[in-house]
Amino acid sequence: MTLANTSPATPLISRHRGHPLWLAFMLHRLSGLGLALFLPAHFWLLSQALEAERMDVMLGWTANPFFTFAEFGLVFLLAVHFFGGLRLLALEFLPWSAGQKTLAAVSLAGAFLVAGAFLLNAL
Template sequence: MDLRPRAHPTYLAFVVHRVSGLLLALFLPLHFWALGSAISGEARLDGFLRWTENPLVKAAETGLVVLLAAHLAGGLRVMALEFLGWRKRQKDMVAISAGLALLVGLLFLLNVV
């Protein structure tokens, strides 16, 4: 079995795009639960907001922003492939999209955004 194509950076970009989409979909029930607590009453929402001050939750929130940025960058890369066709600089597109995703996460972590 030839695994060389799987070592290509575009395959890694494909995997990151799919995995980030899956993890974002798994996050949605928690997001809806948080929104439901806002509807249920002020005390319940305040309790939830206090819980979000936990450093572990803050780290997970930063990870979520990186997942969103990675999924967006991967989606834009796929759209570029659809509309522009295959380019010789695919590795550069992968590197740029990964860098942008990490930059967005770092900016969020530093509370710049």
């Protein structure tokens, strides 16, 4: 890449941020962050199982439709992180190909498929 092709209006550091593979990387990173933020709440809820009455109250919350869509979001984050990680492994261990954008799109489509199937099953 030559610096002669860059214009002053678009700095070199931010030009890559519109690229689909950078967006796939960012989605993978943000899904990991979302999962990391979910874990303390999940462990706190598991700690409520030590007392049956408190656990029954917590499980009563799951009848709320909000939690069904929150579960969809969690499964989507898990699927995006999983398929994005597979894409990254393919980048590391397979030869570079022109179809990397296709792999990123397939990983996102797979995540939507898994999360959508979970949501339809929950409804």
